[in-house]
Amino acid sequence: MMTMRKSLISLFLLTFIATSAADKRAMTVEDLWAMERIGEVQLSPDGSQLVFELTRYSMEKNSGITSLWLLSTRGGEPRCLTSTETSSRMPRWTPDGAAISFLSSRNGKSEIYLLPLNGGEPSVLTDFPLDIESYIWSPNGHRLAFTAVVNPQATGIEESAAWNKAAQESAVKAYIVDQLLFRTWNQWIVNKKNHVFICDALGKNYRDMTPGDYNSPPLDLTGLQDYVFSPNSEMLAFVSNRTAMPAANTNNDIFLILDENNEICLTADNEAVDNFPIFSPDGNLLAYKAMKRPGFEADEYDIKIYDLRNKSVISLTDHFDLSPEEMIWSPDGKTILFNAEERGREPIYRIDLSSRKIEKLISDHMNSSLMISPDGKTLYFKRQSSIMPNELFAMDLAKRAIRRLSFINQPLLSELELYAVEDFTFTSFDGQQAHGFLVKPPFFDPQNKYPLIYLIHGGPQGMWADDFHYRWNTELFASRGYVVAAVNFRGSKGYGQEWCDAVSKDWGGGPYQDLMSGLDYLVQNYSFIDANKVAAAGASFGGYMINWIATQTDRFKALVSHAGAFDLRSKYGSTEELWFPEWEFGGTPYEQPELYEKWSPSVYVENWRKFSTPTLVTHGERDYRVPVNQALQMFTALQRMGVPSRLIVFPDEDHFVSKPQNARLWWNEVFDWIERWIK
Incomplete structure (x- = not known):
């Protein structure tokens, strides 16, 4: 009888599992955009x-709306606080915890709103002539600091706002430029600078704390928060680049405003990046992040401690060969918690200030938005993986027990057949070990043969990770029946600074050979990969590498290049941040032309007479980091050399394809292109 009962139970379980598996389906681009995305979090x-x-994004409306939600730290169902018809962003608790402030443009201009938690509708707190970009409360709740973009030549905020209005209404849209930097990422910034302002708790009596023709905070190489009040609310630390040509250096410094007429630079002796200042709970110490090498944006960060009592500086992490990202103080001021990219994950660490001992608290997946409870016992954070968008988690620091607080996308994820990333390691061309990820297609059968899509990340000092990427999503690439592989070639972050440094001045050398060695390893060690059906795709540096591959080998059936450099000399003359190419290629192309020529795919177009891999080229016309002329040159060369090719240009996109309907077109065109040539 017992045996029959066990058999019936086993049969039921097998039937349930089979039914559940049958109910699953492959992911679609519509699913990717149906995922609800958790952004900023505040404790x-x-x-x-x-x-x-x-x-939440609407494919039909081609846009998204951000709303604010409240969740108990014990878990449970979150509660919506703001309208889902207009966006509300950047929530901040008032220091007394009685209300939540946020930014919204519901009345036509970005202002700070206040929502009392004891009931009532949100009310506008500020009436500033310009859009407010970001803000923070002083710890005592008496003041706010906020940032706005001003015209530094204007005599005041009102004149700056009037000039903006006149420019918008004028039929003349010309830019008159007298200096670098005049545009960045996706916008022109002529006569525009970030400034930090302070106002009272009623949103009145504002004052510009960082006047002058400088960006405070800077436009790039920034920390998570680059202006902050001291615990007693009397001092303000902020980051700024005060050099004559910020476009050609990385000298972001940390400044301290002691009172209205007393400002000092704390990091004047370091010409490399300094950012992300945070005061210790007692206000005596200032932690910040610093790089060592001027001009190098991918140098390793160290956590530094500036003692405000004796003006001394110590490094906490110079013995730690990874780059800290976010950091927070423990409430007792004895330790700092931080995360850092490591081998495709983002663990959380804790360092003791007295011993400088570092311990890893959390190892798995990608963990960010670190927050700690007032008693120092619980750590709160966001976590994502390749099969789960960001959700909220908590960790009991004494027991090291982790619990999930939210599962926003559970209903949709439960429908999808997804395989978590699998790690692989191989010996590259020079004997060094390299690491990558592999993702299997839905309903994988190891007895079958599958085509391979080989993904190449940007940067080049980037990293493929165990994350749910909304642009280059490995699960979506696998959804059409592909095995997906992604190698963290030399130059990638998360493997120590020596590995990261190895890409500089060697763009088409070691990284390319790592990728080819990785491909050799994959087809030799995974019998389910069809070595005759391999495509490659990449963006930014990955797009550059696709362009390079197109001129160097014929082992791929199809290529997809997004936002990739083709001619490095002409790119230098049209990009915005000049420190990057000057570091990567040893100077300007006028003074040091050799490496610009050596590593430009444009120089090797004649190789297409020997082989011609069908290539899809895509680009955003508002991309000022890798300007669209690179895609136009690549496509022109492909066409003139008779290589099967297609060009897609998005006039309303930048370095990324960010609008839902554009993204759907991009994904469909990429899949169609690969399937056309590979199957």
Whole structure:
């Protein structure tokens, strides 16, 4: 009888599993955009609640709306706080915990709003002539600091706003430029600078704390928060680049405003990047992140401690061969918690200030938005993986027990057949070990043969990770029946600074050979990969590498290049941040032309007479980091040499394809292109 009962139970379980598997389906691009995205998260002053941004996109409306939600730190169902018809972003608790402030443009201009938690509708707090970009509360709740973009030549904020209005209404749209930097990423910034302002708790009596023709905070190479009040609310630390040509250096410095007429630079002796200042709980110490080498944006960060009492500086992490990202103080001021990219993950660490001993608290997946309870016992954070978008988690620091607080996308994820990333390691061309990830297609059968899509990341000092990427999503690439592989070639972050440094001045050398060695390893060690059906795709540096591959080998059936450099000399003359190519290629192309020529795919177009891999080229016309002329040159060369090719240009996109309907077109065109040539 017992045996029959066990058999019936086993049969039921097998039937349930088979039915569940049959109910699963492959992921689609519509699913990717249906995922609800958790953004900024803030812990309440008493540690009992979390407020977070949640963005929902509409494919039909081709846009998204961000609303604010409240969640108990004990878990449960989150509660919506703001309208889902207009966006609300950047939530901040008032220091007394009685209200939540946020930014919204619901009345036509970005202002700070205040939502009392004891009931009532949000009300506008500020009436500033310009859009407010970001803000923070002083710890005592008496003041706010906020940032706005001003015209430094204007006599005041009102004149700056009037000039903006006149420019918008004028039929003349010309830019008159007298100096670098005049545009960045996706916008022109002529006569525009970030400034930090302070106002009172009622949103009145504002004052520009960082006047002058400088960006404070800077436009790039920034920390998570680059202006902050001291615990007693009397001092303000901020980051700025005060050099004559910020476009050609990385000298971001940390400044301290002691009072209205007393400003000092704390990091004047370091010409490399300094950012992300945070005061210790007692206000005596200032932690910040610093690089060592001027001009190098991918140098390793160290956590530094500036003692405000004796003006001494010590490094906490110079013995740690990874680059700290976010950091927070423990409430007792004895330790700092931080995360850092490591081998495709983002673990969380804790360092003791007295011993400088570093311990790893969390190892798996990608962990960010670190927050700690007022009693120092619980760590709150966001976590994502290749099969789960960001969700909220908590860790008991004494027991090291982790619990999930939210599961926003559970209903949709439960429908999808997804395989988590698998790690692989191989010996590259020079004997060094390299690491990558592999993703299997839905309903994988090891007895079958599958085509391979080989993905190449940007940077080049980037990293393929165990994350749910909304642009280059490995699960979506696998959804059409492909095995997906992604190698963290030399130059990638998360493997020590020596590995990261190895790409500089060697763009088409070691990284390319790592990728080819990785491909050799994959087809030799995974019998389910069809070595005769391999495509490659990449963006940014990955797009450059696709362009390079196109001129160097014929082992791929199809290529996809997005936002990739083709001619490095002409790119130098049209990009915006000049420190990057000057470091990567040893100077300007006028003074040091050799490497610009050596590593430009444009120089090797004649190789297409020997082989011609069908290539799809895509680009955003508002991309000022890798300007669209690179895609036009690549496509022109492909066409003139008779290589099967297609060009897709998005007039309303930048370095990324960010609008839902554009993204759907991009994914469909990429899949169609690969399937056309590979199957």
